[in-house]
Amino acid sequence: MTGSAQAPAIELRGLVKRFGRKTVLDGMDLTAMAGDSLAVIGTSGTGKSVSFKCALGLLPLDAGTVRFAGIPRDELPSSGPQALMRRSGVLFQGSALFDSLPIWENVAFALFHTGSMRRAQAYEVACTKLAEVGLDERAANLFPSELSGGMQKRAAIARAIAADPEFLFFDEPTSGLDPITAATINRLIEDCVTRLRATTVTITHDLASARQIANRVAMLHGGRIVWEGPVAELDRSGSAHVEQFVHGRADGPVTAEPPT
Secondary structure (H helix, E strand, C coil): CCCCCCCCCEEEEEEEEEECCEEEEEEEEEEECCCCEEEEECCCCCCHHHHHHHHHCCCCCCEEEEEECCEEHHHCCCCCHHHHHHCEEEECCCCCCCCCCCHHHHHCHHHHHCCCCCHHHHHHHHHHHHHHCCCCHHHHCCCHHHCCHHHHHHHHHHHHCCCCCCEEEEECCCCCCCHHHHHHHHHHHHHHHHHHCCEEEEECCCHHHHHHHCCEEEEEECCEEEEEEEHHHHHHCCCHHHHHHHHCCCCCCCCCCCCC
C-alpha cells in the first residue's frame, strides 16, 4: 500500500492497549495532518504516554492500526519501526539522557551509532543543534549530572531535532520545571517546530504548553479521544470534559485515575 499527499501524516485508529486486566487505551482514534502541531491533553494516568509509545512501536498493541503518511507503520520501507525512528525525533519524559555519555554524544547518538556519520562530523552537528537550543560548546562536553534540569531538557530537545526529523514527539516536555523555565522550553519547542515544519505530537497535562506549542488539541479520557479541535477553541469547546480540565474543577465527568 502506498501513501498519498492527502493522507494524514499520523493516523491512529482503534488503538487498544491492556496491561493485565486494565484497559488503558480503548479504541483510541487520532489524526494529525502534515505540519500539524497536535497536543494530547488529559489527567495523569489516563494513558497519554502509553499512546505515544504505542504509536512509535515501543509498546505492542492489542488492537488497532498506526499509519504514517498513509502507510501502516510495520510496512514502512527499511525495517518498519526502525525506519520510523530514523524519521522521528523524540523527547522522552524526564529527558532520558544517557548518564555515562557527554552531552554532545547524547545529542548525536543516533547519527554515528547507526553508522551514518563519523564522530567528528557528529560532534559538529551536535554543537550546532545545542546552539539552536541555547547551549554552547562548553555544555557539549559536560555530562548530564553537571547540568540543571532546564539545561538537560534543552539537550534532550537538541537530540530530538538532531537529524531534522519529519515527525516530532514530545512527552511531557515541561514536567518538573519551574514556570519560567517551562515557558522558555515551550518557546524553544515552538521555534523548533516552526523551523523544521515537522508534524508534531506533544503529550502534556500543561495547558500553557498546549496553548503555546499546538495548533490543535485532543483530550484523552477513558481510553478514547473525547474532544478534538483548534487550540483557539479550548475555552469554548462545548465539552464538559474539556471545560472541567481547563478550569481545574474537581466535580465533573473527569475523575482522577486511581494509583496502579
